[in-house]
Amino acid sequence: MKRALPFLIIGTVLVIAVVAALYLKRSASTAVAPPPASPASPAIPAAGNGANGPTTGNETAATAEVGATPPHTHGPADAPVTLEEFGDFECPPCGLLHPVLQTMEKEFSGRIRLIFREFPLVPTHVHALAAARSAEAAGLQGKFWEMHDLLYENQKTWHDAFDARPIFEEYATRIGLNIEKFRADSSGEIVAQRIFLDGKRGHAMGVSGTPTVFMNGREVPFESLAPDKLRALIQAQLNAK
Amino acid sequence: MTNPPDTSQPIQSRRRTLLYALAALVSLIGLADAIYLTIEHLSGRSVRCTIVSGCSEVLSSEYATVRGIPLAMIGAAAYFAVFSLAVLAAYSYRWAAKSLTVIVGLMFITTLWLIYLQAFVIKHFCQFCLLSAFVTFILTVLIVISLRRN
Numbered sequence: 001m002k003r004a005l006p007f008l009i010i011g012t013v014l015v016i017a018v019v020a021a022l023y024l025k026r027s028a029s030t031a032v033a034p035p036p037a038s039p040a041s042p043a044i045p046a047a048g049n050g051a052n053g054p055t056t057g058n059e060t061a062a063t064a065e066v067g068a069t070p071p072h073t074h075g076p077a078d079a080p081v082t083l084e085e086f087g088d089f090e091c092p093p094c095g096l097l098h099p100v101l102q103t104m105e106k107e108f109s110g111r112i113r114l115i116f117r118e119f120p121l122v123p124t125h126v127h128a129l130a131a132a133r134s135a136e137a138a139g140l141q142g143k144f145w146e147m148h149d150l151l152y153e154n155q156k157t158w159h160d161a162f163d164a165r166p167i168f169e170e171y172a173t174r175i176g177l178n179i180e181k182f183r184a185d186s187s188g189e190i191v192a193q194r195i196f197l198d199g200k201r202g203h204a205m206g207v208s209g210t211p212t213v214f215m216n217g218r219e220v221p222f223e224s225l226a227p228d229k230l231r232a233l234i235q236a237q238l239n240a241k
Numbered sequence: 242m243t244n245p246p247d248t249s250q251p252i253q254s255r256r257r258t259l260l261y262a263l264a265a266l267v268s269l270i271g272l273a274d275a276i277y278l279t280i281e282h283l284s285g286r287s288v289r290c291t292i293v294s295g296c297s298e299v300l301s302s303e304y305a306t307v308r309g310i311p312l313a314m315i316g317a318a319a320y321f322a323v324f325s326l327a328v329l330a331a332y333s334y335r336w337a338a339k340s341l342t343v344i345v346g347l348m349f350i351t352t353l354w355l356i357y358l359q360a361f362v363i364k365h366f367c368q369f370c371l372l373s374a375f376v377t378f379i380l381t382v383l384i385v386i387s388l389r390r391n
Contacts, residue, residue, distance in 0.1 A: 091290035
């Protein structure tokens, strides 16, 4: 019996470790389990700010917090599927999600609408707020998505910079913005207010990290943001319509 | 004239047993940490950026996986190996004690490399990775002490 004791201890710990891993895995997936796509799932209303759409547990709070108005949208207003992303331009996973969403937009052209909400994680990401301000300032000149794309596509370049603002100004010049207005707007109250309102909406909807994506008001689990899984979710949502 | 009985041997043996038992207990902390990190990695929760964690940068980096296998999962296997070998070494299996020294040595070198990556390449620290590094340092100290006693 004494000879078997160490092996018994090792076996017991192995069993406990496997059970704990399975339990954690299960709780991790049930915490953000994807809702079944059903015809009963109401969509975010096509136009405007998406204020009446979310059907999560935070519905009331989300309805109260409409976010920046009008929101930055891409795609037809009456698209059956709306993806609302809460993103941080300096967050690497958001940068990885960017081409995925672009691909989805191409594949489901005309049937999908994207909404981008600012959720800069300060102080984790030192340039995140400046990047959000730059994107919003570009938005005031009608070039939000151009700046949005440049920021994500060149994330690694400005992420390592000591001062990212000259780089953002170079992007602004590149997309043809009035640089004086861009500078003034970047530090202006309108831009600050938009970021604040988007953040407020995010908090009301239970967003604690980025990227967080809502599909027709329901949170998409992070692991489902991989191209194949997201494609399947969108397709299921379209089939349910 | 007879030599006095050597009483130091059983005491040293008992101390070694205690050191290995302690190493087994400490490795359990590393095992729990690595399992948690593996689940977080696989579910994608820690890979998401949050206000308090640098784990998203670390876990979404190219260094977080080895040929598609999460590094945390390899860490969990390593900690389980350390636990098993430490238990066997505490029960006087000599080969287990030798294997334990080798595996902890490898883990120590790997840990130094991972800390370098976090500090100078990724430029973010993940608190769970730092806990794992701390556990490996403690294990290294325990093994070095046990070697000195040998």
